[in-house]
Amino acid sequence: MMGRSLVDLWHGFGVALLPGNLMWSFFGVLIGNLIGVLPGLGPISAISMLLPLTYALHPIPAILMLAGIFYGAQYGGAIGAILLNLPCHPPHAVTCLDGYPLTQQGRSGTALGITMLCSFFAASVGIIVMIIASPLLVAISFRFGPPEIFSIMLLGLLAGATMSRGSPLKGVAMVVVGLLLGVAGTDVLTGTQRFTFGITDLDDGVELVALALGLFGVAEFLRSVNRMDQIAKPVRMRMRDMRPSRAELRQAFPAMLRGTGIGVLFGAIPGTGPTITTFLAYALEHKLARHPERFGHGAIEGVAAPEAASHSKTQVDFIPTMSLGIPGDPVMALILGALMIQGIQPGPQLITEHADLFWGLIASFWIGNALLMVLNVPLIGVWVKLLQVPYRFLYPSAVFFIAVGVYSTQNNLFEVWEVLAFGLAGAVFVALDFPVAPILLGFVLGPLVEDNFRRALLLSGGNMAVFLQHPISAGFIGASALLVAARLFFWVRGLRRGTPDAMTALLPEVPPG
């Protein structure tokens, strides 16, 4: 099976290196990197703003570009975290802890260089895991019927809801809100208009881009306007500063390996967000370190491990997204949505029917990550300049980009009202300490969950036990029950003792998402 994969991958390189595809991939990495560097804008905003642009493209260049935007923005976010202590994207919050002290010591170049090495290494490992694991997963997932798909989605949704900071109940509530939003529109089976309240613009359902940009764009501006302290200290940066010394490399290497391992492990579990992964990687380094007191004062390992974890998770996350149609986090949910807009249904048949797309995507990861390295060495000076754009100029411009971006999804100004409504709702949820990321997860999976739930019960003649009679499905249901029980146990125990529970204690204060 491996041999087959390697042949397919070789073919994939051929696809990814076609001049047209390569150009879009490069464009995606560049734009993603540019947007990711800007304070307050992460991969979700970057992807959703540029999503309408891909409607005009063929599926392959479109998805290559979106993936490029994604890892470009992810890397760009690390630059902001290290140089300015600004976590533009929650997973980078932990990178700030040691990255910024390194900058204060004048070693920002080293930190960025290590980040770059780690991201390339971790992504490469992630890609190798993808090559080995996806054919296996496909072989298994061909035996998936509606009950199995429903159960694994349930597991993914529950993991997405409960594996975040704070009350698991709030996460569950947000997932259900997302599922309900996914229901809105015309019911496929009966043609009934659900939750449209007579507004014909809602017949096709809620617009994914409007929801994402409302929750992660407008809501974020509402939260941080006049509250963002920007320390615009001019940072001098030269290319040769970015080369870490041999001693620093030796220090970072084991941390990078461990971080990569954690990322691979968590990437394979659907629903576990990137933030929790990076925090666990950091916590592990802290535990294992001979001198844990160095952490928080510029320990190289504290930058290397979380960055490696987030990048390897990113790659591995594509496996459940593409082969099962189950996104691991909101960004994957967006990419899944983009695939569906292109008329490509993710699932086990994707890898066989759209082999050029799947393997082209894998090959383009490698090429894209190499491009990222090549791009960032000469452009780091430009990014540093961009970082100093004051927030008071940045967010009004972003408001315009969001408005024009959602308009162009359907050429309909109604979408602008939608983005405003979701922005306000998102700001209220965030103010009440609800995590908003599960909404997006629930929204994308909602229609699939309902469809498979209906079909499973139709096939079983209305017998609910069908989910437990199929062994694979029963396994997922069992895992879901275990997850909920364990999470509730730790949470209640934490409440009793009056201390934050283990998960909360692990996670320092981060922006929601």
Next chain:
Amino acid sequence: MHRINRKDFLGGGLMLLLGLGAAFQASHYEFGTLRRMGPGYFPLALGLILALTGLAILLGSLRGAAAVAAARLAPEWRGWICICAGVASFAVIGRWGGLLPATFASVFLAALGDRKNTPVAAGVLAAVMTLVCLVVFWWLLKIELPLFRWG
């Protein structure tokens, strides 16, 4: 006596209301049977789950969860109103005035939300973004919204 966790109280209440509202609305659609589910089945179930979750959050807040004393931020009305007005103005002016006025208005209004921005600075920023819009969205991307229109 425990202190009520205010955020959880309000949040739980909000979820309870949202859930009940969704369930009520879904009860108008055909329910069907477990074997042949109508369009109302799934949303009704979701609405009830949401309401129950909201109730649980609400009850939890009455028990006075260990309230992590977070610094309460002062409301930021100026920023909030200006950003919302900026987004809304794009929709309104885009409908009645066209792309360029809508762009200018949305950036200008949103920029006024920041206390450090003067009207002049906001105007300059809005003018620059209008130019960007003209080149990128109208000239390069051929957006369908006309540059100007009357009524």
